Amino acid sequence: MKCFTHQVDSVGICKSCNxxxxxxxxxxxxxGLACSDFCVEELNDINVIMDKSKQIYxxxxxxxxxxxGILMYMFFAAAFIGFGVYQTILKGxxxxxxxxxxxxxxxxxxxxxxxxxxxNINC
Numbered sequence: 001m002k003c004f005t006h007q008v009d010s011v012g013i014c015k016s017c018n019x020x021x022x023x024x025x026x027x028x029x030x031x032g033l034a035c036s037d038f039c040v041e042e043l044n045d046i047n048v049i050m051d052k053s054k055q056i057y058x059x060x061x062x063x064x065x066x067x068x069g070i071l072m073y074m075f076f077a078a079a080f081i082g083f084g085v086y087q088t089i090l091k092g093x094x095x096x097x098x099x100x101x102x103x104x105x106x107x108x109x110x111x112x113x114x115x116x117x118x119x120n121i122n123c
Contacts, residue, residue: 004035016042057121067116073109077102 001010003022010020015032016039027034031047034040053059066074084098 014039014043016040016046059121066113067121070109070113070116073105073112077105077109080105 001013001020002008003010003025004019005025006022008022011023011026012021012033013019014021014035016034019035021033021035025035027036027040029040029043029047032043034043080098080102082102084095084102087095087098
């Protein structure tokens with residue numbers, strides 16, 4: 001590939017605008033190449049966005065706590081099953097709707113936990 005400005009062999013591609021750059025045009029930011037001052041600013045913004053996204057999604061973290069969404073599924077599962085047990089004791093017959101809902105939340109929570117572990121995210 002040739003540099004977009006000098007038409008000599010390029011050494012890389014600008015991470016912001018994807019233009020080929022030669023060693024004279026390339027600005028190494030430490031986290032990617034840029035071709036101009038404008039692209040350096042854009043590249044810094046892109047890196048900030050990537051860092052924040054990694055924090056939000058917990059990518060690369062080895063957190064021992066389950067994600068908040070999975071905790072909510074488990075809370076609703078426990079609530080429905082608990083109310084089902086309470087209604088069974090109170091009325092003397094099981095309330096199948098509560099047990100089915102509780103089991104459904106358990107299954108969905110388990111599938112969400114498995115998916116998050118497989119994708120290595122923690123959100």
